[in-house]
Amino acid sequence: MQPGNPGQDPYGQQPNQDPTAPQPPHDPYAPPPAAPYGQQPTSGQPYGQPTSGQPYGQQPAAPYGQQPQDPYGQQQPYGGAPTYPNAGYPQQQGQNNTLGLVSMILGIASIPLICCLYLGIPVGIAGVVTGYLAKQKVAQGQASNAGQAKTGLICGAVGVGLGILLFILSIVANVNLPTEP
Incomplete structure (x- = not known):
C-alpha cells in the first residue's frame, strides 16, 4: 500500500481482498482505466507512437509556391556550418x-x-624510370602519390x-692471380 493513498492498492486491488478469488467480469463498454504509473495514452497505436493523421508518416502537402518541410531533417540548422556532398572524403577526379x-613495386622487387x-x-x-615519370605526374597535379613514386625511385636505384x-x-672473385713458380 502507498502511504498517501490508504484506500487503494497500487496494483488495482482493494485492501483485504483475496488475490486468488474470482474477479468480476470485464465490461467491454466501460471507459478504459486511467494510465497507471504516469504513462501517456498512445491513441491505440503500438509502441506508443502518436498519430499525426497522415498514413505511413506522409507529410501534408505544402500550399502552392511554398517549400515543403524536409521530413528527414536534411536542411541546414540555423547557425550551422554548410554541408557538402562527400565532405571529408578525397576526390579522385582525373588522377592516375x-x-x-608500378614504380614502387618494381623498385622494391629489384632488391631481392x-x-x-x-x-x-x-x-x-x-x-627508377617509372619513379621519375611518376614524380613528374605528381608535380603536374595529375597524380597524388608522391610517396610511392619516391619509394620506387630510391629502391630502384x-x-x-x-x-x-x-x-x-x-x-673479381673469379680472376686467377698469377702465382710464382
Whole structure:
C-alpha cells in the first residue's frame, strides 16, 4: 500500500481482498482505466507512437509556391556550418596513380631479384624510370602519390647499385692471380 493513498492498492486491488478469488467480469463498454504509473495514452497505436493523421508518416502537402518541410531533417540548422556532398572524403577526379604504384613495386622487387641471375638490374632501372615519370605526374597535379613514386625511385636505384656491385665482386672473385713458380 502507498502511504498517501490508504484506500487503494497500487496494483488495482482493494485492501483485504483475496488475490486468488474470482474477479468480476470485464465490461467491454466501460471507459478504459486511467494510465497507471504516469504513462501517456498512445491513441491505440503500438509502441506508443502518436498519430499525426497522415498514413505511413506522409507529410501534408505544402500550399502552392511554398517549400515543403524536409521530413528527414536534411536542411541546414540555423547557425550551422554548410554541408557538402562527400565532405571529408578525397576526390579522385582525373588522377592516375598507377605509375607511382608500378614504380614502387618494381623498385622494391629489384632488391631481392639481384640474386636471381642479376635480374634486379633491369627491374631496378625500370623502377627508377617509372619513379621519375611518376614524380613528374605528381608535380603536374595529375597524380597524388608522391610517396610511392619516391619509394620506387630510391629502391630502384638501390637495386641497380647493389646489382652492379655484386656483378663487380663476382668478376673479381673469379680472376686467377698469377702465382710464382
